[in-house]
Amino acid sequence: MRLFLRVLSLMVVVTPAVTWFAWDGALVWPLFGGATLSFDVTPLASFFLLLLAMGAPLAALPMLRKEEPDWQLALFALLVLGMQGLLLAQDLVGFFIGWEIMTWSSWLLIVRSPRTDAGTAASYILFNLSAAFLLLAGLLGVYSLTGSFAIQALVDLTLAQGLVLVLLFGAAFLIKIGTLPLHLWIPRSYDQAPEPVTVVLSALVSKMGVYGLLLMLILFPEMPGRWFGDWLNGPLSGYGLAWIGVITSIVATFKAIAQDDMKRLLAYSSIGQLGYVTTAIGVGGALGISGALYHALVHTLVSLLLFISFAGIIAQTGQRRFNDLGELIYRMPISFFGVLIGIIALAGMPPLPGFASKFLIFVALIEAQWILLFAAVILSSAAAFLYCYKLIYAPFLGQANSPEARVAREAPWPYLIPQIILMGMLVGLGMFPGMGTALADPVLAALGLAPLDGPSLGTLATPYGGYDGVTLMLVFGIAFALVTALFYMLRGQLRRAGSRQDLSFAGEVPTPDQPLHYGAGMGRELRRIPLIGWILARSSSGFFSGLAERVERLAEHSSRLYPSQPWRWVQSFVVVFAVLLTWGLVRGGGL
Amino acid sequence: MRALIDVPLMLLVTYTMGFFMYGFYRQFMARIQNRRGPPIWQNLYDNLKFFSKSETLSHGPMFFLGPMIMMAGAVTTVLFIPMLKDTAWLQGFSASGNLILVMFLMVVGPLGNALAVGASGNPFGVMGVTRGLTRLMGLEVPFFLGLALIMVQYETVSISAIMAAQPTLAEWTLVTNPLIFLVVLLPFIASLNASPFDVVGAPVEVYSGPRVEFGGRLLGILMTQNMMLSMAKYVLVVALFMGGASNLLELFVKVFVLFMLTASISAVFPRLRTEQAVDFFWRIPLGLGVVAVILTLWI
Numbered sequence: 001m002r003l004f005l006r007v008l009s010l011m012v013v014v015t016p017a018v019t020w021f022a023w024d025g026a027l028v029w030p031l032f033g034g035a036t037l038s039f040d041v042t043p044l045a046s047f048f049l050l051l052l053a054m055g056a057p058l059a060a061l062p063m064l065r066k067e068e069p070d071w072q073l074a075l076f077a078l079l080v081l082g083m084q085g086l087l088l089a090q091d092l093v094g095f096f097i098g099w100e101i102m103t104w105s106s107w108l109l110i111v112r113s114p115r116t117d118a119g120t121a122a123s124y125i126l127f128n129l130s131a132a133f134l135l136l137a138g139l140l141g142v143y144s145l146t147g148s149f150a151i152q153a154l155v156d157l158t159l160a161q162g163l164v165l166v167l168l169f170g171a172a173f174l175i176k177i178g179t180l181p182l183h184l185w186i187p188r189s190y191d192q193a194p195e196p197v198t199v200v201l202s203a204l205v206s207k208m209g210v211y212g213l214l215l216m217l218i219l220f221p222e223m224p225g226r227w228f229g230d231w232l233n234g235p236l237s238g239y240g241l242a243w244i245g246v247i248t249s250i251v252a253t254f255k256a257i258a259q260d261d262m263k264r265l266l267a268y269s270s271i272g273q274l275g276y277v278t279t280a281i282g283v284g285g286a287l288g289i290s291g292a293l294y295h296a297l298v299h300t301l302v303s304l305l306l307f308i309s310f311a312g313i314i315a316q317t318g319q320r321r322f323n324d325l326g327e328l329i330y331r332m333p334i335s336f337f338g339v340l341i342g343i344i345a346l347a348g349m350p351p352l353p354g355f356a357s358k359f360l361i362f363v364a365l366i367e368a369q370w371i372l373l374f375a376a377v378i379l380s381s382a383a384a385f386l387y388c389y390k391l392i393y394a395p396f397l398g399q400a401n402s403p404e405a406r407v408a409r410e411a412p413w414p415y416l417i418p419q420i421i422l423m424g425m426l427v428g429l430g431m432f433p434g435m436g437t438a439l440a441d442p443v444l445a446a447l448g449l450a451p452l453d454g455p456s457l458g459t460l461a462t463p464y465g466g467y468d469g470v471t472l473m474l475v476f477g478i479a480f481a482l483v484t485a486l487f488y489m490l491r492g493q494l495r496r497a498g499s500r501q502d503l504s505f506a507g508e509v510p511t512p513d514q515p516l517h518y519g520a521g522m523g524r525e526l527r528r529i530p531l532i533g534w535i536l537a538r539s540s541s542g543f544f545s546g547l548a549e550r551v552e553r554l555a556e557h558s559s560r561l562y563p564s565q566p567w568r569w570v571q572s573f574v575v576v577f578a579v580l581l582t583w584g585l586v587r588g589g590g591l
Numbered sequence: 592m593r594a595l596i597d598v599p600l601m602l603l604v605t606y607t608m609g610f611f612m613y614g615f616y617r618q619f620m621a622r623i624q625n626r627r628g629p630p631i632w633q634n635l636y637d638n639l640k641f642f643s644k645s646e647t648l649s650h651g652p653m654f655f656l657g658p659m660i661m662m663a664g665a666v667t668t669v670l671f672i673p674m675l676k677d678t679a680w681l682q683g684f685s686a687s688g689n690l691i692l693v694m695f696l697m698v699v700g701p702l703g704n705a706l707a708v709g710a711s712g713n714p715f716g717v718m719g720v721t722r723g724l725t726r727l728m729g730l731e732v733p734f735f736l737g738l739a740l741i742m743v744q745y746e747t748v749s750i751s752a753i754m755a756a757q758p759t760l761a762e763w764t765l766v767t768n769p770l771i772f773l774v775v776l777l778p779f780i781a782s783l784n785a786s787p788f789d790v791v792g793a794p795v796e797v798y799s800g801p802r803v804e805f806g807g808r809l810l811g812i813l814m815t816q817n818m819m820l821s822m823a824k825y826v827l828v829v830a831l832f833m834g835g836a837s838n839l840l841e842l843f844v845k846v847f848v849l850f851m852l853t854a855s856i857s858a859v860f861p862r863l864r865t866e867q868a869v870d871f872f873w874r875i876p877l878g879l880g881v882v883a884v885i886l887t888l889w890i
Contacts, residue, residue: 232888329653329710340706349702350695362691366742371884375736375877382731385698386724389705393717397653397709465748468687475670475684476699480663487659492808493646494655502648503713504803518717526725528866531873 005074006064012077013060016084017053020046026090037097038090038150043442044218045087047293048211050439051300052087054425055204056080058304058418062196062311065414071112076200079105083208091149092139099135099208103128106205109197116192120185127185131175138168142219153221162220169216170241176209178271179278180248181540187255190267195311198263202270202303210274210296213281214289217447234283234368242282242373249275249380254535256387257523260322262310262395265387266303269346272380273299276361279377283364286449287462290440291360297436298357301429302345305422306391309338312411312419313395317404322394322519324402327500332410336396338419343388345426348381351473352426356433356460363462386523394519399500401517433460433469593679598670601683602819605669605826608843609818610634612825612850619851623858634818641811648806650711657707658805658812664699665816669823671696674842676754676835689748690738693827697782698727700820704801704813711804719800722865723791729869730778730788733876737775740883741831744768750827754835765832770883772832777876779828780853781868783821787860788868825849 019041026040041049063073082105086098107128111121143149145161157165171182178186190198217223228236249272256268273295280292312335313328314320329336345354358381365374400406410416429435434454441451454461458470497503501510510516527533614631621628649655671688674681688696701723708716741764745753757763765772781788792800805813825846829835833849836842863871 327712330651344702347698348695349698350692355692355695359691362739363748366739366748369743369888371736371739371743371888372881374739375732375880378735379728379732382728385727386721389702389709389720389724392706393709393720397706397712398714398717399712462748464742464746465689465752467689467692468684471684471687472667472671472692476663476667479666479670480659483662483666484656484659487662487808487812490642490808491647492644494649495646497648497650497711500712503711504799505713505715516712516714518714518721522717522721525721525866529725529729529869531870 002070005070009073009077010060010064013056013073013080016049016056016080019084019088020049020053035093036091037094039085039088039094040090041088042090043446044211044214047439047443048207048296049084049087051207051297052080052083052204055200055300055304058308058421059196059199059203061414061418062199062308065412067315068194068196069112072109072194072196075105075109076197079109079200079205083204086208087211090151092142092151093149095151096132096135096139100132102205102208103132106197106201109200110189110193113192113194113197115194116189120188120192123185124189127175127182131172134168134172134175138165138172141165141168151215151218154219155222157220157222162223166216166220166223169212169219173209173212173216174244174278176212177206177274177278178209178248179244179275180251180271181543183248183252183271184540184544186271187264187267190270191261191264195263195307195314198267199304199307199311202266202307203300206270206274207296207300210277210281210292213278214292214443217281217284217289221448232369234285234288234370238282238284238288239370240282242279242370243376245275245278245280245282246373246376246380247275248272248278250376250383251535253380253383253387254526254532257383257390257526258536259387260519262313262320262322262391263307265322265391266306266310269384269387270299270303272384273303273346275380276358276377279373280361280364283361283368283370283373285364285367286444286452287360287364287367289447289449290437290444290452291357291364293440293443294353294357294360294436297439298345298353298426298429301422301426302342302354305338305419305426306342306346308415308418308422309335309342309411310395312415313408315415316411317402317408319402319404322390322522323517324519325395325400325405326398326402326517326519327396327400328405328408329396331408332396334416334419335411336392338423339392339396341423341426343391345430347385347388350467351430351469351476353429353433353436356430356436356469359460359467360437360462363464366464386526390519390522393522394517398518399516401515401519427473431469431473432457433467434458437461594684597681597683601669601674601681602666604674604681604839605819605822606815608825608846609822610638612822612847613818616850616854619854620858638811638814638818641814642808644807644811647808648804649809650804653710654707654804655809657703657705657710658809658816660703660706661700662812662816664696664703665820665823667699668693668696669819672823672827673751673754673830673835674826675837675839676751676830677837681839682751685751688750690742690750690753690831691748693750694735694738697820697824700816701727701801708801708804713799713804715799716801716803719791719803723801725865726781726788726791726868729872730781733774733872733880734778734782736877736880736884737771737778738831740768740771740774740880740887743888750830754830757834760834763832763834768883768887770879770886774876774880774883775828775832776853776856778872779824780856781872783824783853784817785853786857787862790862790865790868822846 023041029037082098082101089095107125175182231239252268252272256265259265277292277295280288345352348354348358434457437452444451459468460466614634618628670683671693673685705720745756829845833845
């Protein structure tokens with residue numbers, strides 16, 4: 001039975017890949033009363049289906065371990081089905097059904113974890129249900145305006161109608177992406193979810209919000225240029241969204257630096273990275289959209305890689321705080337390389353593809369002449385170096401700071417295989433950055449934008465100039481090989497330090513029991529910088545508890561309107577209903 | 592084929608300029624402080640001395656590989672910056688790169704340093720790295736803001752194209768848009784790890800910085816890559832603001848003039864603490880940058 005369940009779940013998990021390769025022709029599924037659900041692979045859906053097809057099997061591997069419970073893989077299969085349905089749906093009803101399946105199955109995955117507390121479970125489902133209800137309101141609005149649920153361009157809207165719909169849909173998707181201040185559910189749920197589930201939440205589920213935001217460009221084709229005109233060279237309607245994205249990424253980056261728990265740090269970094277995507281969608285145009293898609297692709301690969309690596313560390317040591325690890329580099333070398341490749345891509349350093357996607361976003365901002373936004377993106381991108389260094393230093397370098405870290409062994413193969421595959425994919429994509437834009441070009445064509453069309457897969461080409469990934473990788477690789485070989489030959493007498501305490505330590509020799517790890521302290525002194533101190537001293541949970549307090553006070557006031565006996569509430573309800581009914585009948589319209 | 596001559600020549604040029612400029616810098620500082628100072632060749636002597644040390648202490652493979660990554664990063668950066676204009680020589684691989692790529696390549700070296708010093712297990716070294724990354728966060732914002740204004744002005748990200756667009760003195764960015772130069776100048780000095788922003792590896796007040804565990808030939812590698820990378824940054828700023836150079840002599844003179852300017856600023860101002868430096872960058876150069884954006888784009 002158990003084996004059967006696992007095989008069945010695994011088959012479901014590879015269905016996105018099958019769909020991506022083998023789909024031809026649309027599928028229409030008739031429901032009752034002439035209503036139909038239709039499914040098809042549009043270019044935009046195809047891009048995100050590819051992310052799902054790559055990510056789902058890799059994320060499933062750690063779930064196959066004996067230690068992981070059965071229900072996890074089964075619920076994950078359901079989650080994959082939900083996301084797939086959402087992507088394939090050609091009408092808003094199918095989209096909504098897929099969205100709900102995704103929401104509930106991911107919630108069940110989180111809520112069954114022993115580490116999840118009631119607050120986290122409640123915040124996850126509250127935020128995601130509000131997203132779903134906003135979506136529902138939006139799709140009913142679309143139906144009332146057009147008489148159809150089909151996902152198609154809505155033209156001839158008045159500005160007010162358009163704005164209401166855009167706000168409803170936009171808020172729903174921004175909750176899913178985790179834009180400030182709607183991100184509150186992300187750090188705690190990513191932290192408390194079982195490790196293999198966090199991988200899925202960050203890498204795949206959050207991308208559905210990005211898909212939704214891009215879907216809005218199809219629904220509202222007149223929004224970018226025509227509604228408010230341009231600001232400098234970009235659409236004014238996207239300017240606000242771009243600032244929302246960049247402020248999200250700045251605040252999330254500083255919050256990430258201040259964390260002392262690995263998964264929480266990664267959760268904030270995930271929020272920050274998706275902030276760039278929001279910014280890029282705000283800029284729009286061929287460069288912006290392809291930068292957004294590219295960054296979504298890179299972030300999927302990177303967050304898969306990093307969350308799986310850290311899942312391996314947590315599985316092997318049982319420690320999840322930076323302070324309690326250290327010196328794992330020679331005990332877990334493959335995980336070390338996984339995290340190293342991951343942070344280089346996350347920080348956007350060449351030659352890995354994190355640079356390619358950021359380059360597209362930078363050039364899009366330069367083309368739009370939104371230079372202040374450009375500087376803000378640079379701020380968050382440069383600050384990200386700090387937490388990237390914390391991610392590699394605290395677990396792998398420095399001095400082992402707990403008994404578990406001293407005896408840890410390399411993570412088991414279900415963690416290592418996906419890491420190795422993902423490292424290969426990231427390096428390959430770094431060498432051939434044109435692959436990402438080639439994948440994004442059909443989406444650009446579907447949105448009516450000019451594709452970027454690089455001359456070869458090795459080149460990332462933009463109208464402002466580009467770079468050649470193959471040359472870059474080769475120059476760096478050859479320089480590194482030559483320098484290392486030459487120096488190794490001329491190294492002279494290379495003496496290995498006698499012990500881990502054989503350090504230049506203010507003229508003293510530290511003892512083994514002296515705490516020499518700098519894991520948790522890193523970044524603490526940043527609070528002395530006024531701006532960062534100001535950001536870190538605030539939190540959006542204050543905003544929400546203030547909101548809750550207001551609502552409670554309002555409820556208190558309105559409860560005075562009711563008498564104290566419950567039956568009187570029913571009575572007054574009946575009276576109000578009767579009055580309304582009469583009023584409606586007198587108006588002569590019926591109900 | 593040309594690359595075979597270009598690559599060693601470009602590395603040689605940056606190395607030579609590097610030890611000459613820094614040797615001169617030590618003389619210059621000595622004269623300001625009323626000292627005699629070391630000979631101008633002193634930096635070359637020091638470098639050769641490090642490389643002839645018989646014994647080097649290592650803390651394991653990652654500690655050894657870190658300086659190699661730094662050197663490879665510096666070499667790659669040098670090779671992606673075109674040194675001359677109007678010629679096919681000394682272009683390196685700059686046709687395959689661009690300004691944003693070069694700026695990000697400059698961070699690869701510090702990553703190698705950070706990995707190595709982290710692997711050594713010395714907390715002071717890691718503190719130094721954190722200081723460096725914090726300063727980077729401060730300086731990159733105004734630095735990139737200035738560069739973005741240049742890229743908007745010339746509508747390209749290619750360094751060669753920006754150089755080619757400034758054929759005469761009247762078309763230098765320094766002349767057409769001096770405000771950008773003011774925005775970039777101080778972050779540029781900080782990116783060179785020069786005073787008054789040199790708290791990261793501050794030689795006297797702070798016990799140790801990112802270099803703390805390195806000695807012998809590994810320190811020699813660090814010194815070499817630092818000189819080369821610094822000169823690459825000077826060549827880049829000359830290309831962006833002073834119209835580049837058509838021959839090596841012109842390049843040398845222009846770099847020297849710029850070097851004198853930065854050295855004079857370094858000689859005068861006292862050192863800032865890390866958080867003071869970051870706050871300074873976000874107030875003065877960034878404020879100037881915002882003014883420049885408003886003046887050039889919004890109005």
